[in-house]
Amino acid sequence: MFNELVIPSRTIMTPGPVESNPVALQAMSSRMLGQFDPAFLTIMNNVKEMIKIPFGTKNKQAFAVDGTSRSGLEAALIALIEPGDKVLIPAYGRFAYLLGEICERAKAEIKYLEKDWTGTFDQEDVIEAIKEFQPKVVAMIHGETANGQMQAIDKIGPFCRENDVFFMVDMVATYGGVPIHVDEWCVDIAVAGTQKCISVPSGLALVTYNDRVEAVLDARYQKELGLSKDDRNENHIASNYLDLSQLQRYWSDERINHHTEATNMIYGLHEGLRSIINEGMENVFARHAQNDEAIVAGIKAMGLGFYGDLETKMPTVTPVMIPEGVDGEAIRELLLEQFGVEIASSFGDLKGKVWRIGNMGYSSRHENVLHVLAALEAALIYYDAPINQGAAVKAALNVYKRSN
8 A cells, every 4th residue: 555645845945946836736737638629729829929928039939848948958959950060058057068968969069168157258258259169059058057147148149140150048047037038139049947937847848939940940840750751851850759840830730740748737837827927027027036135135144155246146046155164965954854945055066065045936935035044044053053143034024124
């Protein structure tokens, strides 16, 4: 006999996944529809239009890929890359190297533009690297969760467009939490996910791309063999499951069958998107900004430091330096076991040196901010860390009271 599933209550303040919006969870428990049921196709059409709004785009193409955010990144890159293509990857944190690994597997010629993880690139440095390397694709991270930094791209994108370079951007950690302007920034293809600022369980990647990319996809399109023996293409995209040229036809009026859609995930996506759109995107961004200000104020009041440049810190992640002599993992364990609060550690050289406090989506709430600050302060006091006691929550409350 197996015991009934019991899920403990948690306040999740990590850079993802975050607490799921109850309206999304409720929608996901709804009855099943067939993937070609007219009622479900209407849902897909609505989702397609809603995806565009947080991206800040009027692109024709915007849809979900069944899989976590990484599936969308891989789908985007292998759609553009053929063996031997040159790809420039500016790296200021962990996830640029993920883009590089995907490109490596696609047999691209890769050049990393690297810097330390304490801040982002001067856009002119990236532009100079583009001039020198002459890539087919520039692939970048907009918001890097490993160090909480957010890269400005409003000059890089237009330069790429003027020079016929494809600009692909990972917006997984910023989509729905900060203003994004895919069209204005000349981003050719952008990728996001469900598990962060739109507060839907992990399982879908969101992509949007423009006519430049669609032309590449159309040139590489190959209909699945079981549907046609005639539509062969020597230059087809390497993956079947992550073939955007096929997926866009599944999400278009053609409705060419590709895979069995994760219908209940699409229900959740619909409600997660609808919730933030109806809240008003400017209000959503203001909520994230205010809660970020309160988190930063509370951390400063405790006397703790921050990793990286606060000028380019993303509003959705705060990297906190672990005080010298404090066991960061012991603090995280105490937070989870005694307070039901989860924060994250970091990666690579930052592991054991930095905590990351997320501020995303449904987790980005006034009460969550006060809870995480109070719990973190109490845990640090328990382990005799040298902090300013009784200051964190008051500093955060001053932020909230000032704006009331």
